[in-house]
Amino acid sequence: MGSVVASVGQWPEGIARLGVVICVAASVLVIVPAFVDALDASDSWADRNAALDYAARSVPYEEAVGSQRVVEDARLWMPEDATYRVVTAPDLQGPLQWAAPAFLTGFLLPRRQTDSPDAPWVFCFGCDLAALGEGFEVLSDDGSGVIFGRTGR
Amino acid sequence: MTVRAIVGLTGLNFVVLVVGVSVLSAIRPWRSWVDTLRLAGVGYLVGVSSLFTVLTAELVLGVPIRPSTFALTSACLAGAGVWSARRRANRGLERSGGLPPGLPSIGVAVFVGAAAVYYLALFRAARLSDLSWDVWASWLPKAKAIYFTGGLDPALLASLPGPSYPPGLPALHAVAFHAMGSADATTLHLQYWFLGVGFAGAVIGLLTTLVRPVLLCPLVLLLLLMPDIRNRATDLYGDVPLGYLVALGALLVLLWIRERDSWQLVTATILLGGAMLTKREGILFALCIVVAALVATYRERRQTWPRIVAMGAAAFALALPWRVWFMLESLPSDAPEEGYLGVFDHLDRAWPSHELVLRTLFDYDLWLLVPTLAIAAIGLAFVAGARREAVFAAAFLVTAAVGSAWTFWSNPSLDIGVEEGLVNRVVGTPALALGAMIPLLLELAWRGRAGIAIAEDVGRARARTGPVAVAMGVVVALIVAYPAITVAKGGPRFPSPEDCILAPVAGQKVRVVFGYRATLPEAIALRDRALEVGFEGTEAAQDGCGRARVSVDGVPSIGVGQEVMAAARTVDLDPSLELDPDG
Numbered sequence: 106m107g108s109v110v111a112s113v114g115q116w117p118e119g120i121a122r123l124g125v126v127i128c129v130a131a132s133v134l135v136i137v138p139a140f141v142d143a144l145d146a147s148d149s150w151a152d153r154n155a156a157l158d159y160a161a162r163s164v165p166y167e168e169a170v171g172s173q174r175v176v177e178d179a180r181l182w183m184p185e186d187a188t189y190r191v192v193t194a195p196d197l198q199g200p201l202q203w204a205a206p207a208f209l210t211g212f213l214l215p216r217r218q219t220d221s222p223d224a225p226w227v228f229c230f231g232c233d234l235a236a237l238g239e240g241f242e243v244l245s246d247d248g249s250g251v252i253f254g255r256t257g258r
Numbered sequence: 259m260t261v262r263a264i265v266g267l268t269g270l271n272f273v274v275l276v277v278g279v280s281v282l283s284a285i286r287p288w289r290s291w292v293d294t295l296r297l298a299g300v301g302y303l304v305g306v307s308s309l310f311t312v313l314t315a316e317l318v319l320g321v322p323i324r325p326s327t328f329a330l331t332s333a334c335l336a337g338a339g340v341w342s343a344r345r346r347a348n349r350g351l352e353r354s355g356g357l358p359p360g361l362p363s364i365g366v367a368v369f370v371g372a373a374a375v376y377y378l379a380l381f382r383a384a385r386l387s388d389l390s391w392d393v394w395a396s397w398l399p400k401a402k403a404i405y406f407t408g409g410l411d412p413a414l415l416a417s418l419p420g421p422s423y424p425p426g427l428p429a430l431h432a433v434a435f436h437a438m439g440s441a442d443a444t445t446l447h448l449q450y451w452f453l454g455v456g457f458a459g460a461v462i463g464l465l466t467t468l469v470r471p472v473l474l475c476p477l478v479l480l481l482l483l484m485p486d487i488r489n490r491a492t493d494l495y496g497d498v499p500l501g502y503l504v505a506l507g508a509l510l511v512l513l514w515i516r517e518r519d520s521w522q523l524v525t526a527t528i529l530l531g532g533a534m535l536t537k538r539e540g541i542l543f544a545l546c547i548v549v550a551a552l553v554a555t556y557r558e559r560r561q562t563w564p565r566i567v568a569m570g571a572a573a574f575a576l577a578l579p580w581r582v583w584f585m586l587e588s589l590p591s592d593a594p595e596e597g598y599l600g601v602f603d604h605l606d607r608a609w610p611s612h613e614l615v616l617r618t619l620f621d622y623d624l625w626l627l628v629p630t631l632a633i634a635a636i637g638l639a640f641v642a643g644a645r646r647e648a649v650f651a652a653a654f655l656v657t658a659a660v661g662s663a664w665t666f667w668s669n670p671s672l673d674i675g676v677e678e679g680l681v682n683r684v685v686g687t688p689a690l691a692l693g694a695m696i697p698l699l700l701e702l703a704w705r706g707r708a709g710i711a712i713a714e715d716v717g718r719a720r721a722r723t724g725p726v727a728v729a730m731g732v733v734v735a736l737i738v739a740y741p742a743i744t745v746a747k748g749g750p751r752f753p754s755p756e757d758c759i760l761a762p763v764a765g766q767k768v769r770v771v772f773g774y775r776a777t778l779p780e781a782i783a784l785r786d787r788a789l790e791v792g793f794e795g796t797e798a799a800q801d802g803c804g805r806a807r808v809s810v811d812g813v814p815s816i817g818v819g820q821e822v823m824a825a826a827r828t829v830d831l832d833p834s835l836e837l838d839p840d841g
Binding site: 135136157158181210214 | 372375376379380382383384385386387388389391393394395396398399402403406407414417418419441443444472473476477479480483485488489626627631634635637638639641642643696700703704706707744751753757758776777778779781800802803804805806
C-alpha cells in the first residue's frame with residue numbers, strides 16, 4: 106500500500122492509478138443512490154403491475170383497437186380456427202388505421218386475419234355496415250365506433 | 259401468470275444453459291467445475307445465440323418449432339458440444355479445491371448480495387407486467403404465430419411492422435410459450451430476467467480472474483444499475499438482449515486482443531451471429547466491433563486481421579439463411595429507407611443525428627456515469643501502456659456512436675429527437691458494451707507497465723480477503739431479507755379468472771351465476787337453457803377476467819338470490835351467488 110501511495114504523482118503509473126481510484130470512488134458514490142432508486146422503482150412497478158386487471162394486462166390498448174370490450178367479445182366469440190377481416194372507413198386516420206390490424210393479429214392468434222371478403226367474422230372500424238351485406242349480424246357494439254359481427258355467409 | 263408457467267420457463271432456461279455450456283465446452287475445454295461455473299453466464303448466452311441460429315435455420319427450412327423439435331435440437335446441440343469437447347482430447351472435469359482463495363470477502367459479498375437483491379426486485383416487477391406498444395404490434399404476433407403454427411408465414415409477417423426483422427427472439431418466445439404451457443405473454447417478461455442474470459454472470463465470470471474485486475464489483479453493479487437498461491430490462495423488445503450479446507461479444511474480442519485465446523474469438527462469433535438474429539442493428543454493431551478490432555491490431559495485422567475478418571464473416575454467415583429467406587419471400591428489406599447511400603441525399607440530418615446520439619450517450623439520467631467512466635478508463639489504460647485495448651474501446655465508441663447516428667441519419671422518417679424513446683434504445687447497446695469493458699481497462703491502467711501478470715496480482719489481492727462464513731452469511735442475509743420484506747407487505751399475487759368472483763355482501767345487490775364458459779357461444783347455449791326454464795333476465799357476457807359469465811344480475815338481496823338459486827337447482831342448473839358490483 107505504501108508503494109502505491111508513494112507512486113501517486115509519478116508519470117504515467119501514479120497518475121493512472123490516481124485516475125483509477127477516482128473512477129472507482131465516483132462509481133461507488135453513484136451506486137448508492139442509484140441502488141436505492143432502482144429498488145424504489147422496482148417496488149413501484151411491482152405494485153403497479155400487481156394492481157392491473159385482466160384487460161390492462163391481456164387486452165390491447167383502446168388507443169390501438171378502439172374498444173377493449175369489443176375485441177375481448179370478439180375473442181370470446183370466435184373459435185380458434187376462425188378467420189376474420191378488418192374493414193375500415195376510407196377516411197379513417199390514426200392508430201385505428203395503421204395499428205389496429207397488427208394489434209388484433211397479436212391478440213387473436215391463432216385466429217387468422219385475412220383480406221378475403223369471405224371471412225365470416227368482421228371488425229368494422231367506422232365502416233359502412235350496409236356494405237357488409239344484409240345478413241351481417243352485430244355481435245358487439247359499445248358505441249365506440251368499433252363493431253364486431255358475423256356475416257350471413 | 260401461474261407458478262406452473264414460472265417453473266416451465268425456469269426449466270427452459272436450464273436447458274438453454276446446458277446447451278450453451280456444452281457448446282462452449284467444444285470451443286474451450288473444461289478445466290474444472292469452478293471454471294465451468296465461472297463461465298456459466300457466458301455459456302448461457304452462447305446457448306441463447308446457438309438456439310437463435312439453429313431455430314432460425316429450422317424456420318427457414320420449414321422445420322416446425324414444436325416442443326419435440328426443440329428438445330431434439332437442444333439434445334443435438336448439447337450432444338455435439340460434448341462430443342466435440344471429448345474429441346479434442348478433453349480430459350474431462352477435474353476435481354477442484356473449491357472456490358478460488360478469498361473469493362467471498364465481505365466487501366465482495368455486499369456487492370453480490372446487492373446484485374442479487376437488484377435482480378430479485380426486477381423479477382418481482384417484471385412478473386405481472388403489461389405489454390408495450392411494439393410488443394403488441396410486432397414481437398407478440400410473430401411469437402404467437404410460431405407458437406401456434408410452428409413456422410413462419412410470409413403473408414403474416416408482411417402485415418406486421420418490421421417484417422424482415424430476424425426471428426431469433428420470437429422463436430425463443432414461442433419455445434417459452436410451450437414451456438409455460440400457454441401463450442402467456444405476461445410471464446414471458448421473466449425470460450428477459452433470465453437473459454439479464456445470464457449477462458451479469460457472463461461479465462463477472464469473464465473478468466473475475468482478471469480484475470481485482472475492488473474494481474470489478476462496483477463497476478459491474480454500476481452497469482446493472484444504469485436506469486435506462488433497468489427500465490427496459492424486461493420489456494419484451496429486442497434492444498436489451500441485443501445489447502447483452504453485443505456487449506459480451508465486444509468484451510470477448512477485447513480479451514482476445516490481449517490474450518489471443520482462440521475460444522474468445524469463436525465465442526464472440528457465435529454471440530455476434532446471435533445479435534444479428536436478434537435485431538437488424540446487430541449487423542451494425544458487429545461491424546463496429548470488427549472495425550475497432552482491426553484498428554486496435556493494426557500493427558499485427560498480418561496475424562490478426564484475417565482472423566478478425568473471418569469472425570465477422572462467420573457471424574454474418576450465421577444470419578445469412580434468414581436474410582436469403584426474407585429476400586426470396588419478397589418481404590420488405592431491412593435496409594435504410596433511402597438505401598445505403600441515401601444518407602448523401604440528407605446531409606442536413608448528419609450533424610443533428612450525431613448530436614442527438616452524443617447527447618443521449620452522455621445523459622446521466624439514462625446511463626449514470628458509465629460512458630464518462632468509459633472515456634476515462636480508455637484514457638487511463640492508454641496512458642498506462644495498454645494501448646491496443648484502449649484503442650479497441652475508443653474505436654468501438656467512435657464507430658458505435660457514428661453507427662447509431664447513421665440509423666437516424668439514413669431513415670428520414672425518424673424524428674431526430676428523444677420524444678419517441680428510440681434513440682436510447684439504440685444507444686443502450688454501446689453503453690452496455692462500454693460498461694462491460696471498463697473494469698478490464700481500469701485494471702490494465704492500475705497494472706501499468708509493471709510486467710506482473712494480471713492473474714498473479716489479482717490472485718494476491720484475493721488472498722487478502724476475509725472469512726468465508728461471514729461473507730456467505732452477508733449474501734444469504736441480503737437474499738433472504740428482500741423477499742421477506744416484500745412478502746411482509748403482502749404475498750405474491752397470481753391473477754386468475756377467480757379474481758372476478760366477488761363474495762356477496764349483506765345489504766348489497768347480488769347476481770345469481772349459472773356458470774362460466776370459455777367462449778360466448780357456449781355461454782349463450784347455457785343462457786338459452788336458463789331462459790327456457792324461466793329465468794328471465796339471464797345474460798351471457800364477458801366477465802372481465804377472460805371468460806364468459808351467464809348470470810341474472812341486479813338481484814336485490816342475498817335472500818332473494820338464495821330463492822332464485824333454490825329454484826334453479828330444481829331444473830338441474832348449478833348456480834352460485836356473487837356480489838354484483840354494478841348493481
